[in-house]
Amino acid sequence: MKRNTFRIALLLVLMVPTVVWALDHDNLDPNRPIAIEDAFVMPHGEIGVEGGVLFNDRKQGKSRFVFQPQLIIGAFANTQLELSSNLSTDPTTVVGDDKSGDLTVGVLYELNTETLNIPAFAVRVGLGFPTGVNSKGVDAELTGVMTRSFGRWRTHLNVGYTFLGSPQGNERSGGYRVVAAVSYPLGYPTSFRDTIIANVFTRQSSSVGQPNPTGIGVGLRHQVSSRIVFDMGLGTEFAGPPDRSLFFSTVGLSVGF
């Protein structure tokens, strides 16, 4: 039964016609397709509309679909504004800082570009407003982002901490998150449409006393046209609490204009 549910879910995820806008498939934005952000912001003046559907097959509890709309604006020089939300099919069971329907506003500021000796650094500040189901208090997040390239390989590191404004029940008052990733443009020197990304992540569990959800993911961003990037990804949380993701997959599109 569970296997059938999984197969149907996977099929649906792969068929959903979602759209994520971005002109540059090599520029990584959070969740498109996996959890990593690079230190490069969207060019000043660009607007990106992104969206994706995540399928989350949990070890314990119902599987979920999560729709992830996101608006990214190159609002100022070296500064990107991000407006995002998550809409889950099983909203009442979500634990932690990112409840279904919460509105998150973030600012990513790029401190510097990469040079021969210095990696690119950026800092992200985010606020999560309690607009979602069972959500209370304003959450705050601070993340440091680093990108360093080696030839065509790029490595990325995100280290962040989220403070919950009003933890409920057994929820933690805050938790750290660490994601490391590599990305590589496929096809050189004849094609420049694809970037593959792989990450490894761990974060403090949402509930007190639970082990860290820890996992890996892999994703692909494909430039469909000048304005559109398609992405897909999958992964697993191989360690963590009983309700961790045994398997997750996502597809999305980004449109830049």
Next chain:
Amino acid sequence: MVHKPVLAICSLTLILCTVSALSACAEFEQRDKRFYYRALWNFALREDLKELDIEFNGVDFGHSNLYENLLLTGAKDVPAIEERARKETLRFIDSRPVLNPNEEAIAPTYMKLAWKAQNTFDEAHALHRSTYDIYVSDLADRKAAIRKVLAYYQDSEYAITAKRLDHQRLDTFPYSKSFRRKFPLFNATIWAYHYLQVVVYDVLAASPDLQSKQKAVAPILRTYHGYLDKPPVEWTFMPMTEELSPKFAAEYPEIANIFNNLHMMHDNISDILTTDLFPTWEEKRKEIYRVTQAYYWASADATNPFIVPAGQPHHSGSTPAMEPSAPSGHSGH
């Protein structure tokens, strides 16, 4: 429990402090990427005159691929540039790319070496693209559109000067011409790109509709591919906008100057990456930045010694020029 948030904040603070300390380094520079001027004509070239757009996508590859290879080989290996890198570029052009390539994937080392110079190129190339889009679009008031994209371009600190520069003098640095002397085939190939980039304006303007524009560019593309097959090594100076698209240059002298200056800056950087006078990457970087900021950026107009005073003739003429018999080396520009 209480200590973990504190620890996280301390870690982030440490990162920020490290970054702040690094900001004192000369290499610490911002990315400053800017989006192109958003307008209805965006991508008109790509959508309506694909055969020309494809060629420009190939040109984008050529410049970056050259710089990366010059840097990584130290410009010591002639076959690596003239044969391998040049033919890599020709293969990419032959693949008829429908999207412009990711130049940071082509030249990751060069981008880290001289990002400000690259960003200067990127913005000028975006101006090129905007003007092509406008020329391909069926706009009632083309001049107004051109004025808008020019004003947007000039609003950037990375804008190349719209003043006429003395290109002959800009070609007399101690290291000038080192690239074309050592790598004549690739240099002629680069000049062929610059020929294509400027020759199309008058042809597109003279064609009243899309069909005639498509017809009009066909012989140009044949000529261009002839140059790729047999690089015009007999040329002694880069193609000039006023010679290949005189009406465009007369109508928009500032843009013509920007494009000429852009192409000359390409030649200067090729020479810097080739010469032994700057043996280390750091020295090359410094010279690239010195030339870019002092002689090409519009912000240096007040002190730029290469600006041709108004009313004086410009001596970079008759392009494509043939190698003169006189030993002076220049084509009588």
